[in-house]
Every structure is written in C-alpha cells, then in structure tokens.
Amino acid sequence: MQLNKPFATVTPTLDGDVLAVLASADAAFTISQVQRILTTASGEGIRKVLNRLTAQGVVLHDQVGRTNTYRLNIEHLAAEPIMALSRLNSKFLNRLEEYLQEWGTTLRYAAVFGSAATGQMKLDSDIDLILVRACNSGHDGDDGWEQRVTELARRITAWTGNDGRIVEYAADEFRAAAAAGEPLLRDVAKQGLTVAGRRSWLNAQLRPASGRS
Template sequence: MDLGQPVRAVVPSLDGPVLTVLAGLATPISGREVGRLVGTASPAGVQRVLTRLAAEGVVHAERRTNTVYYSTNREHLAWPAVEVLAGLRRELLGRIAERVQAWSVPVHTAAVFGSLARGEGNTDSDVDLLLVRADDLTGEQSQVWEEQVDALVTAVQAWTGNRAQPYEISVQELRAHVDAGEPIVQSWQREAITLAGRDVTAVLRSVAR
C-alpha cells in the first residue's frame, strides 16, 4: 500500500488523492488550493479530475467571481465508499492500536514513526513500529511477547502489503538510547504517534537523565 496515499491501493489515478483532500475538509476550497494540498500533481491534472468529479456529482462546484470552489457532496450514493478509502491511514492506525491494546503481555509504549507517521512513503515503505516493553518480563512472558509481535507483523503485512519493521526495546534499553544520543531517538521525538501505553514524548522525558 502507498503509505503516503493509501487510497491509491484501490484508486491508482489522481482521483484518489483529490478525493482524500476534499474528504478531510469542511469548507469549499479552490482548485488551486486542492492542487497545493495534493502536492504531487500538475494543476491541469487536478483541474481535470475536479471537473470530472463535479460532472459525476461527487463534488459540488460553486463559482465565486472568477474562482470555482469545490466541496464534497456527502449525499452522493458513492460517498460512503469514498469515506472508507479516504480513511485508510486512520483505519490502519486504529487496527494497530486495537491489536496492541489487547495484548496479554502489555506494552509499555507502542507507536508508529517514519513514513507512516509523517504521512509520506510509498508501496515500498516499511511500517515502522516502536514497541517498548517492561524490563522485568519473565521467560514465559518474553515468549508471549515475541509471539504477539510476530502476529502483529503478520497482520500489518496482510492489512497493507507493506513489511512491518518493529523496533523492540525495553525501558532500560530506551534509557541507554537516550543517554547515548542515538539518532533514532530524535525521530521518535519529532514524529512518533502513540497508539497504546504511555505517550512517547512523556516516556522519553522520563528516562532522560
């Protein structure tokens, strides 16, 4: 799955990103602004998509002086499908959170970072997971923990087609990473999205000396 534009998994054309932008807005915007938010498309290409979507009735087009403003038509029969496709990134984060929160050996902190957290990436990008475990796991708990992580990796790949890359670390090891100034810590501080357990920022602050 394209982690930057998950909708492309089903709608590989420019229509998908344009619909994703419009689905996340509550007020009409100009075609130029839609193009700016889509980011990787020509203005002419975005305008062609908007014109077609307006002809299909999926979006409303309203002319104001010399500018046409576009907004979603949430009454359209196709709109529920658009909502699902536009919300694929949110759905993925929700599924990971739900899975991790149900673990029998609880996670201290679970988060995503990297391209998924930044809303970037492509079909070759990994789903980067930060999984912080307690320091005092018993032998049996450690085995269950590994089974949980393996099951999550398998599930993420089934959900997305992308490889999950878990970064497993204990609280003590996390403290050592912070003390050593490991570059990956800056990535966690800057972009990580907490999905379960303690907030990443709070945990990093608590282990800093």
C-alpha cells in the same frame, strides 16, 4: 500501500489525489487551493478531474462571479466509501492501538515511526514500529512475547500490504539506549505516533539524555 495516499490503493490517477483533498475537510475548494495542496499536479489536470467528478455527481460545483469552487457531495451514494478511504491512515493507527491493548501490562510503550509517521511512505516502504517490553532483559516475563511480535508483524502486512519492521527493547535496554542518546529514539520522540502507553513516559525516559546533549 501508502498510508499518506490512501486512494492509491484503488486508483493511481490524479482523481484519487483530488478526492483525498475534497474529503479532508467539509469545505469548498478552488482549483488553485487544490493545486497548492497537491503541489505536483497542474491546474489544468485538476480542472479536468473536477469536471469528470462533477459529471458523476460526486463533486458539487458552484460559481460566484469568476470564482469556481468544488466540494464533495456528501449525499452521494459513493461519499461514504470515499470518506472511509480518506481515513485509512487513522483507521490503521486505531486498529493497531486496539490490538496492542490486548497485550496488557506486558507492553510498556509502542509507537509508529519513520515514513509511516511522517507521511513520506513509498509503495514498498516498511512500517516501522518500536515496542518497549515492560519487564527487563534476562527476565522470562510473558512466554508468548515472541509469538505476539510475530503475529503483530503478520497483521501489519495483512492490513496494509507493507512489511512490519519491529524494533524491540526491554525496559532496562530502552533506558540504557536513551541514556546513550540513541538516534533512533530521538526520531521516535520527534516524529513517532504513540499507539500504546503514554507519550509522557517516553519523554521522561529521554529527558536525562537530552539534558546532557
């Protein structure tokens, strides 16, 4: 699936894109406003979709003078599943965060990065995740770590249909990579979505490296 296009999981048509816009805010939209958000859709195509959805009662149409506005009918029986679909991205991040809380102090930090974080996913995109293990390399630590990582990758695929691409660091390896100015870590700092640990910890690890650059 594409986390940035949640309605594509049930419909590949423009209808899903338009519903995503209407569900994004408790507000009325003109056709031109919807078009500015979708960018690649034509005004005529959007108008036809809104007319179909209005006929179904899912969308409410108002006209003031020459201005036509459209908004999601939140009282419609279909409104709840529509809203649920519109929130798939945040639902995924929340579920991931809740699952990683079970790892306790074994996990120092985790973040989603790459196209899943920037909203540029394609249908076959991987979901990139960085994990920083609390113990240093060479320490036995938690014997179940590898099993947990394997299960995490399986769950990501089960939840989304996409492969989970997990990058792992022990704490000392992470600090060494940060000191060396590892580009991947700069990407995580710039675009990553924290799902375990604190963003302030990540920034503190990267600060010495950025100070030298």
